[in-house]
Amino acid sequence: MEEQGEVGMRLVCTHCGSSEPWPVARWPCSCGGPRELADLEVFAPDSIDREQPGLWRYRAMLPVPAATGPVTLGEGFTPLIPGAWDGVDVSWKLEYLNPTGAFKDRGTVLVVNDLLARGVDQALDDSSGNAGASLSAYGARAGIHVRLYVPAHASPAKRAQIAIYGAELVTVPGSRIEATRAAEKAAESGPVYASHVWHPLTLIGMATIAWEVWEQLGDRAPDWFVTPVGQGTLLLGAWRGFQRLASAGLIDRLPRLVAAQAERCAPLAAAMESGREETLAVPPRPTIAEGVAIVNPVRSRAILQALRENQGLTPVATEEEIAQAQERLARTGIYVEPSSATAVAVLPQLQSQISPGETVVVVLTGSGLKTPLERK
Ligand SMILES: [Zn+2]
Numbered sequence: 001m002e003e004q005g006e007v008g009m010r011l012v013c014t015h016c017g018s019s020e021p022w023p024v025a026r027w028p029c030s031c032g033g034p035r036e037l038a039d040l041e042v043f044a045p046d047s048i049d050r051e052q053p054g055l056w057r058y059r060a061m062l063p064v065p066a067a068t069g070p071v072t073l074g075e076g077f078t079p080l081i082p083g084a085w086d087g088v089d090v091s092w093k094l095e096y097l098n099p100t101g102a103f104k105d106r107g108t109v110l111v112v113n114d115l116l117a118r119g120v121d122q123a124l125d126d127s128s129g130n131a132g133a134s135l136s137a138y139g140a141r142a143g144i145h146v147r148l149y150v151p152a153h154a155s156p157a158k159r160a161q162i163a164i165y166g167a168e169l170v171t172v173p174g175s176r177i178e179a180t181r182a183a184e185k186a187a188e189s190g191p192v193y194a195s196h197v198w199h200p201l202t203l204i205g206m207a208t209i210a211w212e213v214w215e216q217l218g219d220r221a222p223d224w225f226v227t228p229v230g231q232g233t234l235l236l237g238a239w240r241g242f243q244r245l246a247s248a249g250l251i252d253r254l255p256r257l258v259a260a261q262a263e264r265c266a267p268l269a270a271a272m273e274s275g276r277e278e279t280l281a282v283p284p285r286p287t288i289a290e291g292v293a294i295v296n297p298v299r300s301r302a303i304l305q306a307l308r309e310n311q312g313l314t315p316v317a318t319e320e321e322i323a324q325a326q327e328r329l330a331r332t333g334i335y336v337e338p339s340s341a342t343a344v345a346v347l348p349q350l351q352s353q354i355s356p357g358e359t360v361v362v363v364l365t366g367s368g369l370k371t372p373l374e375r376k
């Protein structure tokens with residue numbers, strides 16, 4: 001099978017539907033909407049390279065330049081292990097075992113390979129921590145200078161991780177949105193804005209989690225796919241991955257999506273409740289689930305569409321529920337950060353809707369080693 005190149009690929013705006021040839025100079029469409037890559041390769045099981053240990057087994061389905069060897073740190077193909085929570089059988093997808101301790105590596109590795117192929121040597125992003133640490137690590141691996149704009153409230157463990165990879169760290173006072181503004185301004189004069197939120201390859205990288213789960217369950221989709229949601233790139237990317245499996249005729253139904261959020265920052269739940277097509281910014285309130293504290297997700301329109309398409313749910317968890325879930329899960333040998341524990345904390349709310357025998361995949365997104373050591 002021929003490797004998928006960028007020739008003829010288009011970026012399509014998820015708001016107004018207009019398209020432009022990829023690559024583009026600026027991420028948002030002229031209408032302000034986020035864009036996604038179109039004309040993707042049909043998922044072909046025969047082209048999976050089963051010798052490859054990580055997500056590069058799906059290389060034939062990934063729109064990355066056909067360079068010699070990709071820059072990799074061994075990301076992807078994380079374990080799916082059985083577990084139980086309050087009487088519900090679940091499968092834990094251990095995304096915190098990715099190279100930088102979070103699922104973000106799936107998207108970053110594609111973005112960085114793309115930057116490298118274009119001869120980019122300076123990149124920047126804004127992040128509350130995990131995406132920043134991921135870009136710093138892959139930048140270091142690829143020899144690309146990385147500058148990160150990080151909100152002052154980001155966990156010291158995450159900031160230390162970004163710094164040790166050698167990235168330039170700029171701490172921005174104020175809420176999360178201020179870090180984004182600072183990054184956007186800096187990108188006007190030089191470094192490429194390798195935004196994990198806007199860059200279309202992020203979603204493509206996230207699609208690989210759906211393909212792995214499909215393989216790990218014996219070539220079938222789960223009934224439920226539960227994940228914490230901040231910007232929602234994992235939820236939306238996985239949904240796109242399942243859609244590609246469905247259009248290839250490999251699954252006959254899509255999973256029900258569950259977007260878990262912290263009660264203190266739940267714009268998707270609010271939009272679902274009021275029937276809006278897009279989220280409205282919610283007031284920023286501090287939460288221990290700092291990694292998912294996104295007041296107005298960029299791709300909310302596509303996310304809400306995906307949720308509504310198959311009876312998706314948007315449960316929220318209180319601070320206490322999140323902290324308790326983190327501790328209880330650790331007592332079973334699994335140590336995740338509070339943001340990730342959000343997905344576990346909402347499981348009791350799903351109990352009545354899950355039928356016996358249904359498969360529930362819960363994505364454990366980030367390592368507990370990133371947790372601030374002192375709380376409260
Ligand atoms: Zn548009």
